[in-house]
Amino acid sequence: MDTDAEVITYERRARVARLINRGQSKLVLALDRDLEPFGVTAAQYAILSTLWGGRGDTAAQLCKEISYSPGAMTRMLDRLEQKLLIRRLPHPDSRRSHKLELSEEGxxxxxxxxxxxxxxxxxxxxxxxxADLSRFEALLERMLARE
Known part of the structure; x- marks a missing residue:
């Protein structure tokens, strides 16, 4: 970084990045705490919510939607299936994949x-x-589109 302005700009952007991270961490902690009586974690809730909302019905789609690795997703799906909250069904188009859905209990x-x-x-x-929500959402989408 060559100039004071670049250092200041970097510091402000880094502060925003830290605030985003802190906000996400606090949200996950609150979800974990309040979902505990149901036997569900925030990460498991994200999967259930994605299935409920129709934003994915395969492990690969869920990984993309909520940014989990395939290995972590498999473990999470195993836990949710053990809790009888989801069902894995044969995928009509692929013998290597399963369709996922909420169980009746889910x-x-x-x-x-x-x-x-x-x-x-x-x-x-x-x-x-x-207006706040619209602006905040637009800024976050703009940030995420840069990746």
């Missing part, structure tokens, strides 16, 4: 998980108005 439990998650998100973002 479908019954998910509304409570969603309500718990919504309460946490409201604690974090509750005083942001619609």
């Amino acid at each position: 479908r019954q439990l998910f509304p409570e998980l969603l309500a718990t998650s919504a309460a946490i998100i409201n604690r974090f973002l509750g005083d942001f108005d619609s």
Whole structure:
């Protein structure tokens, strides 16, 4: 870095990056704490939410949607299947893949998980108005599009 302006710009950007990381960490900790009575972690909730919302139905799609490695995803899916919250079904187009869906137990439990998650998100973002949320979302999407 050659100039004071570049150093200042870097420091401000690094501070924003640290704040994003802290925000994400605090959100995950709050989710873990409040979802514990249901026997579900924040990471497991992310998978259940993705299945519930129809944003993926294979392990590969879930990995892409929530940025997990294939190995970590397999372990998470195994745990969710053991808890009887998801089902693996034969994939109609591939013998090497499975379609995933919420089990009956998962479908019954998910509304409570969603309500718990919504309460946490409201604690974090509750005083942001619609314009704040739109701007924040746009900035984050712009940041993520650079990768």
